[in-house]
Amino acid sequence: MCVSTDVDGGAPSTEHGLCLRDLPYGVGHERTGGMNQHNHKFKEIIVALSRGVDPEVAGDIEKQSVFVSQSIERIYVEPDGKAVRIITRDGADLVEVEAKAKRFLEAMVRQVGGFEIKVSMACKRRDSGPYHYGVNDELIKRGWMYDYGKGQVAYSGPVLKLARLINDKVGELYKSAFNVNEAHFPAMVDADTLRKCGYFDSHPNSVSFIGNVVEDFDAIEEFRRANSCSEDALLPQREHVHMDGMCLNPAACFPCYPTLTGMDFSTGQCFTWQGRVFRYESRNIDGLERLYEFNVRELMFVGDENFVRSVRTNALTVVEELAQFFDIDCQVQTATDPFFATISAAKKFWQASQEVKSEINIPVLGNDGQMKQLACGSINLHGNFFGKRFVFSAANGEPAHSGCVGLGIERWVFAAFTQHGFDPMRWPEAVRNKIF
Numbered sequence: 001m002c003v004s005t006d007v008d009g010g011a012p013s014t015e016h017g018l019c020l021r022d023l024p025y026g027v028g029h030e031r032t033g034g035m036n037q038h039n040h041k042f043k044e045i046i047v048a049l050s051r052g053v054d055p056e057v058a059g060d061i062e063k064q065s066v067f068v069s070q071s072i073e074r075i076y077v078e079p080d081g082k083a084v085r086i087i088t089r090d091g092a093d094l095v096e097v098e099a100k101a102k103r104f105l106e107a108m109v110r111q112v113g114g115f116e117i118k119v120s121m122a123c124k125r126r127d128s129g130p131y132h133y134g135v136n137d138e139l140i141k142r143g144w145m146y147d148y149g150k151g152q153v154a155y156s157g158p159v160l161k162l163a164r165l166i167n168d169k170v171g172e173l174y175k176s177a178f179n180v181n182e183a184h185f186p187a188m189v190d191a192d193t194l195r196k197c198g199y200f201d202s203h204p205n206s207v208s209f210i211g212n213v214v215e216d217f218d219a220i221e222e223f224r225r226a227n228s229c230s231e232d233a234l235l236p237q238r239e240h241v242h243m244d245g246m247c248l249n250p251a252a253c254f255p256c257y258p259t260l261t262g263m264d265f266s267t268g269q270c271f272t273w274q275g276r277v278f279r280y281e282s283r284n285i286d287g288l289e290r291l292y293e294f295n296v297r298e299l300m301f302v303g304d305e306n307f308v309r310s311v312r313t314n315a316l317t318v319v320e321e322l323a324q325f326f327d328i329d330c331q332v333q334t335a336t337d338p339f340f341a342t343i344s345a346a347k348k349f350w351q352a353s354q355e356v357k358s359e360i361n362i363p364v365l366g367n368d369g370q371m372k373q374l375a376c377g378s379i380n381l382h383g384n385f386f387g388k389r390f391v392f393s394a395a396n397g398e399p400a401h402s403g404c405v406g407l408g409i410e411r412w413v414f415a416a417f418t419q420h421g422f423d424p425m426r427w428p429e430a431v432r433n434k435i436f
């Protein structure tokens, strides 16, 4: 249903009871991304939620709102968690937009909160200086980072040195804690592997398919000619693009599972590598904090249930050692994934009740200057899901259990610069000597 708000001396109402107000571009509360932004004139629809939501669900609603409709700029949850403001774009069919938004919201409000958050590790930094606000801008200003504006960054100098140090240090810690095998996997993954991994079911909005010009002489020539004299890149016509099922890999461990098929892990094993990961974020991209393309140091472990659980426990010590080495405030706590709306409630409930996922949270400053927790990695138990799907076993031929730890390198970089700033003397000596 629609809640009326009176703005500027009375908002116009449409025949079906929507309350609208015209808003200037920008609205003052939104950091708009660089993509697809034109001089839109926004209208706002206010919709009451059928069930009040807590701040966590409110955050998920706002973040996922970029995937609801191309006619919706963003959905904001009101501070009391009982209604939302839907900011629509120019020319939106408001009836259709509202109906679509309601289907999305109905799915999202089903999420059950209130699970006890368990903290399994907490590390306190020794540096007593203030957190640095505006890290992305400062890194760009110093020429250490270049932001392409589409969720990708280039970096060099101290940023590159720090990224490498994080990756190398954790690799070293894994080596001394576990009997790890080093590996390498490609950045592309085929659709069938992703489907088997359950990714299309859980995160269909984040997938990136590779498109190629269709194998057709005339179509290829048309594409070539169009671009030979154009100012901007002209993409091939839609009907001349085909997708053969290759995707950009969205989670570091997925490409490893097909390689395990038929293998026996009665003796548990650990693998580690640096993976390149891609998650389509639409307009949610945000500096080093939320990239489309980023790097992950992955640890994957496979064996029987006891082995997998013991590696997970020991991995906590590694994360603690890593946080101490870089001297940062850090906490590991139980968490859930931001699944796609329609399956979110069920999957989050399962994750929370089984305590199969923990997040490595590092406090940073958000765009509003307020302290927030940035998830810089996750520690996951998969049960025997991948063992069953990709047919690899542990003792007695039973499907093997597996688990993984993924650390987002660029987020660790962002967090470290936030917590130590740009005065080298505030950084731990072992780090300072290597990066500045």
Ligand SMILES: [Zn+2]
Binding pocket: 251, 252, 253, 254, 298, 404, 405, 406
């Ligand atoms: Zn993983």
